[in-house]
Amino acid sequence: MPSIGAVRSESSGEIRSGSGSTPQKRRSISGGPISPPSPVKWKSPRRSVNGSPKTPSKEIEKDSDAKATRLHKSPMKKLSESFLDKSKWNPGDSKQMSAAKEALHVSTVPSTVVCREDEQNRIMDFCKACIEHEKAGSLYACGCPGTGKSLSMEKVRRALVDWAGQAGFQPPDLLSINCTSLTNTSEIFSKILEKQQPRKKTKSSTSPLQHLRNIYSKKQQSSGMKMMLIIADELDYLITRDRTVLHDLFMLTTLPFSSCILIGVSNAIDLADRFLPKLQSLNCKPMVVTFRAYSKDQILKILQQRLMALPSPVFQPQALELCARKVAAASGDMRKALSVCRSALEILEAELRESINSLSLSSEKGAFDQQTLPALDSLTNQEINIVRVDHMATALSKTFRSPIVDTIQSLPQHQQIILCSAVKLFRGGKKDTTVGELNKSYVDICKSVLVPPIGILELSSMCRVLSDQGLLKLGQAREDKLKRVTLKVDEADIAFALQGIRFFRNCLQ
Amino acid sequence: MRGRESPAEDALILFRSRICNPNFVFTPFSDSPDSNYSKLKFIISSSVTEACNNSILLLGPRGSGKTAVLELVIRDLLAEHADMISVIRLNGLLHSDDNCAVKEIARQLCVEHQLLFSKMASFDDNSQFMTAMLRECGLAHKTIIFVLDEFDFFTQARLPLSLMCVHTQKKAHVDWFLTFKFSDIGITSSLCSLQGKQRLLYSLLDAMQSVMSQAVVIGVSCRLDADQLLEKRVRSRFSHRKLLFLPPSKEDLQRLLEHILSLPVDTSLPNDYAVEFNTKLHHILADERFKEIINTLLNSDSTVKHLLRFLFYAVCHMDLESGFLSLDNFRTAMSSIQRQPKMEYLQDCSILELYILVCMKRLEVKEQNSYNFNSVMKEYKGIHDAYQTSDYYARSVCLRAFEHLVQRELICFMDNRGNNQSIEFRAVKLLISSHELYQGLKSYRSCPVSSFKSSV
Numbered sequence: 034m035p036s037i038g039a040v041r042s043e044s045s046g047e048i049r050s051g052s053g054s055t056p057q058k059r060r061s062i063s064g065g066p067i068s069p070p071s072p073v074k075w076k077s078p079r080r081s082v083n084g085s086p087k088t089p090s091k092e093i094e095k096d097s098d099a100k101a102t103r104l105h106k107s108p109m110k111k112l113s114e115s116f117l118d119k120s121k122w123n124p125g126d127s128k129q130m131s132a133a134k135e136a137l138h139v140s141t142v143p144s145t146v147v148c149r150e151d152e153q154n155r156i157m158d159f160c161k162a163c164i165e166h167e168k169a170g171s172l173y174a175c176g177c178p179g180t181g182k183s184l185s186m187e188k189v190r191r192a193l194v195d196w197a198g199q200a201g202f203q204p205p206d207l208l209s210i211n212c213t214s215l216t217n218t219s220e221i222f223s224k225i226l227e228k229q230q231p232r233k234k235t236k237s238s239t240s241p242l243q244h245l246r247n248i249y250s251k252k253q254q255s256s257g258m259k260m261m262l263i264i265a266d267e268l269d270y271l272i273t274r275d276r277t278v279l280h281d282l283f284m285l286t287t288l289p290f291s292s293c294i295l296i297g298v299s300n301a302i303d304l305a306d307r308f309l310p311k312l313q314s315l316n317c318k319p320m321v322v323t324f325r326a327y328s329k330d331q332i333l334k335i336l337q338q339r340l341m342a343l344p345s346p347v348f349q350p351q352a353l354e355l356c357a358r359k360v361a362a363a364s365g366d367m368r369k370a371l372s373v374c375r376s377a378l379e380i381l382e383a384e385l386r387e388s389i390n391s392l393s394l395s396s397e398k399g400a401f402d403q404q405t406l407p408a409l410d411s412l413t414n415q416e417i418n419i420v421r422v423d424h425m426a427t428a429l430s431k432t433f434r435s436p437i438v439d440t441i442q443s444l445p446q447h448q449q450i451i452l453c454s455a456v457k458l459f460r461g462g463k464k465d466t467t468v469g470e471l472n473k474s475y476v477d478i479c480k481s482v483l484v485p486p487i488g489i490l491e492l493s494s495m496c497r498v499l500s501d502q503g504l505l506k507l508g509q510a511r512e513d514k515l516k517r518v519t520l521k522v523d524e525a526d527i528a529f530a531l532q533g534i535r536f537f538r539n540c541l542q
Numbered sequence: 543m544r545g546r547e548s549p550a551e552d553a554l555i556l557f558r559s560r561i562c563n564p565n566f567v568f569t570p571f572s573d574s575p576d577s578n579y580s581k582l583k584f585i586i587s588s589s590v591t592e593a594c595n596n597s598i599l600l601l602g603p604r605g606s607g608k609t610a611v612l613e614l615v616i617r618d619l620l621a622e623h624a625d626m627i628s629v630i631r632l633n634g635l636l637h638s639d640d641n642c643a644v645k646e647i648a649r650q651l652c653v654e655h656q657l658l659f660s661k662m663a664s665f666d667d668n669s670q671f672m673t674a675m676l677r678e679c680g681l682a683h684k685t686i687i688f689v690l691d692e693f694d695f696f697t698q699a700r701l702p703l704s705l706m707c708v709h710t711q712k713k714a715h716v717d718w719f720l721t722f723k724f725s726d727i728g729i730t731s732s733l734c735s736l737q738g739k740q741r742l743l744y745s746l747l748d749a750m751q752s753v754m755s756q757a758v759v760i761g762v763s764c765r766l767d768a769d770q771l772l773e774k775r776v777r778s779r780f781s782h783r784k785l786l787f788l789p790p791s792k793e794d795l796q797r798l799l800e801h802i803l804s805l806p807v808d809t810s811l812p813n814d815y816a817v818e819f820n821t822k823l824h825h826i827l828a829d830e831r832f833k834e835i836i837n838t839l840l841n842s843d844s845t846v847k848h849l850l851r852f853l854f855y856a857v858c859h860m861d862l863e864s865g866f867l868s869l870d871n872f873r874t875a876m877s878s879i880q881r882q883p884k885m886e887y888l889q890d891c892s893i894l895e896l897y898i899l900v901c902m903k904r905l906e907v908k909e910q911n912s913y914n915f916n917s918v919m920k921e922y923k924g925i926h927d928a929y930q931t932s933d934y935y936a937r938s939v940c941l942r943a944f945e946h947l948v949q950r951e952l953i954c955f956m957d958n959r960g961n962n963q964s965i966e967f968r969a970v971k972l973l974i975s976s977h978e979l980y981q982g983l984k985s986y987r988s989c990p991v992s993s994f995k996s997s998v
Contacts (some may be wrong), residue, residue, distance in 0.1 A: 050744060110786050131592045138594050139779075140753045178778035211748075213741050267775070270739065289903075300775060357767055372781050383584070387575060436601055436786045443788040445844040476977065486884055489975060495842070502603055503765040 176324030178364030326365025441530035564610035602787025605847030634695025645919035653869030676755035790842035887983030
């Protein structure tokens, strides 16, 4: 497969950011020329044009084919490698830092999609078989979000076109739809029809679906049939109450002279079983390819592959492993792993900035601050500047921790007492209560700790503030006192958050 | 034309304008690297300069300064990179419907780039325009910042504000409703299956997955679990950054008070006046009683907005003769914020009315669930017999007092059905709590001891 995406070379940069150096070529939307934003020639940091899971651009492919040999050239080739030690990564240099961040961004598409070869091969084989035998077929790809489905579809698409060209078949038409962009579910048929017969005008009396059925029921005049590959993303948006649209879509592939290869992508694993039961009786159930959530090793491999493009190691290997393990245990979502890594990079950046500030401050005072050095003495020189396990741990805790405990700890005292009184009320097994009952419990607790209680008006407005924040749920009632109250936060969270304060601890005993 | 205003009045005007200006209030937080301002600024400016997409959620109770800090950051960024940023603002209460939201985005983009906006454009046209604009701005290295206020409303299903035809369960008749919030009525239009699926959020966040567009999405919400409300595919595309806006710490609070209430020394105000004012202010701020007042204030509501309201009251009560703030100003402000309207009503009641309230409370304590004027009268006689008070009035006088209490809404009738009955036989109940009654009696100007004793 041609390597696209990771090629960051000067010339591919010219295609896009040539606009940066020749301002007169850029035009504003209204037609007048745009002047460059600053007097300094600002090179776009975006070098890889075709780095998107869904780019439609086809012409870039030809250029990148020629540059396939220059795979490992980094964007820093401008900075002469003579005065940069190749093995050391300098986070202070903004270019290197932004290159590292870009390598970890979700929108950067790697050249090869690792850990999904199996699924890609299966889909390729299916499509190849359809094209060879000139038969229609349907496939359903499912998996949790962030498991590489859309990415794999793009690769398969390109690969299919290449293979068809090489093997002598007619390359299939490609139609890629994201079902969220349809205003009406049956619009998908008009889109398919448009692609099938781009120039013909349809009679307004027949619906697009009927028209498609007519086309597929009659034998095509031309000899070699041109297949159409339809990739429908977020297929569950097509589910209506009577499930006709989804059903009709898949039935299109069962018509005798149908020429479409339908690939549906969605998150629900059992969509085919639940919503298309009739297809099973007709013996044309779609083939199901499940994209399982990434395991720890897979995540690690993908991260390492992305970071290979950088000239020197940026992360401590233990840090990457920690990230992979945590994310795999939580959801197996690759986007989250990338986000956590980028967050760790930013923490490193902030730390270095702070240490530079404090060093410069202390050198201004004249006394060199020796305290910052011993802590870093234990690490080798190289390790100071890369992302360590503690950075990664901080980034992970920021991502996975919910803000509830912090918020409860910083609530004003009366609101904390209200939460406590709710916890006490619900201990007996009751699940909801009224504001009046809550008030009684609240007054009791206030009496026991000798805090003057507030009136019921203020109490009910505080309950409303708590419900705005998502800690309580307040029902509707004509009178304030009769509104129903339920706790939305776990009792254990509240107890944990308030354990530092003695009287709450005693209260919640 | 008025004569020269006294320096005290100048100072008062200065304070008022400062308190009402959120930019001024939040500026002292901008220099510490740990504050939310710096963190937010770092994230957005690095997204702009490095041209990578990002999304972030600002969470915190209402009035904690989320929008104020965000506006401050945007203002500073617009000053630094004027041409590279354009801001689109949406509000979840107004634009939670996808059609509405996309139309508003298109309209604001047109205004930014001086294009003509057509109101007749359909949803498709608008969304295609939005994607095209995102691509163009990406090519022109311009970042679009989407600010989504009331983010949690974008995640929930809302029916459009229009008359909807609703088929009830029985299908025998059709009811027409004006629905303002979603409810569990069965709706047969297929519109509903696409709505409420967070299409706008999905399309925005999905556009950010590609290199073509350069955008930052900032969600502002008061719900802590706002990201749990997102569908899992939307949540996967969201970058999980959250900034929590907590109430200010003690040091921050001290800094804020000094920042707002100190007079500047080198302006049109007379120098010695300003210096003396600042010295007196320092004494007040260090006083233990002042700290107690602030603690009581923050015990009920610790947001910055509440504190600012308190300061506004205090400053408005400043004595213009002397021109200095005193502790009493803060005390008065405190009592005007923590008003108890029902206790104030009690201060205006007559002794007989108080007796009637006490009787009703005693009946409630005796677990009599429904009582009316006649039972209250019996109780009243009972008290009179027990305590030998001198305040025994005739029945008609008591009835008049009773009616007064109903008018003042200190008591009310249990239900509205008995309009035909005379007032003496209708069931009544108390509208104030026993604690409020107790406090009211305690602070009454000349409460007879017997009524006080009998209420306990």
